[in-house]
Amino acid sequence: xxxxxxxxxxxxxxxxxxxxxxxxxxxxxxxxxxxxxxxxxxxxxxxxxxxxxxxxxxxxxxxxxxxxxxxxxxxxxxxxxxxxxxxxxxxxxxxxxxxxxxxxxxxxxxxxxxxxxxxxxxxxxxxxxxxxxxxxxxxxxxxxxxxxxxxxxxxxxxxxxxxxxxx
Numbered sequence: 001x002x003x004x005x006x007x008x009x010x011x012x013x014x015x016x017x018x019x020x021x022x023x024x025x026x027x028x029x030x031x032x033x034x035x036x037x038x039x040x041x042x043x044x045x046x047x048x049x050x051x052x053x054x055x056x057x058x059x060x061x062x063x064x065x066x067x068x069x070x071x072x073x074x075x076x077x078x079x080x081x082x083x084x085x086x087x088x089x090x091x092x093x094x095x096x097x098x099x100x101x102x103x104x105x106x107x108x109x110x111x112x113x114x115x116x117x118x119x120x121x122x123x124x125x126x127x128x129x130x131x132x133x134x135x136x137x138x139x140x141x142x143x144x145x146x147x148x149x150x151x152x153x154x155x156x157x158x159x160x161x162x163x164x165x166x167x
Contacts, residue, residue: 034121
């Protein structure tokens with residue numbers, strides 16, 4: 001093979017691998033495994049809400065609207081899932097310290113414990129997959145995979161911005 005043929009073969013392999021990865025992500029394989037191992041009574045949307053709260057908290061107070069935005073779902077659906085997680089004791093609602101008229105969502109100790117356990121299950125899966133990889137390969141993959149995902153995020157953000165009339 002020539003250099004051009006190698007490059008094309010590599011890109012084709014990436015495309016095929018992305019297709020296989022998309023199916024695994026679409027089936028929520030890691031989330032389902034985590035639920036089976038950690039909290040069999042939960043649904044994937046419950047984990048998504050907890051993860052949205054975890055990711056949004058560093059940016060400030062988290063509202064149901066914030067969760068809906070992170071999850072890209074309707075606020076009424078986010079509110080129903082939050083209510084379910086409040087009933088389960090993983091989240092609680094409280095008045096905002098900045099504006100007492102606003103209700104925020106806070107993760108409870110149980111919610112934090114669930115997130116730690118879910119993250120541990122996911123980390124265990126990654127460790128299992130990488131167990132026989134040379135550390136140099138793991139290091140290179142970590143950097144390259146992050147770079148690849150960042151590129152996908154940029155494309156997505158540019159598309160979102162273009163759809164909103166921004167350029």
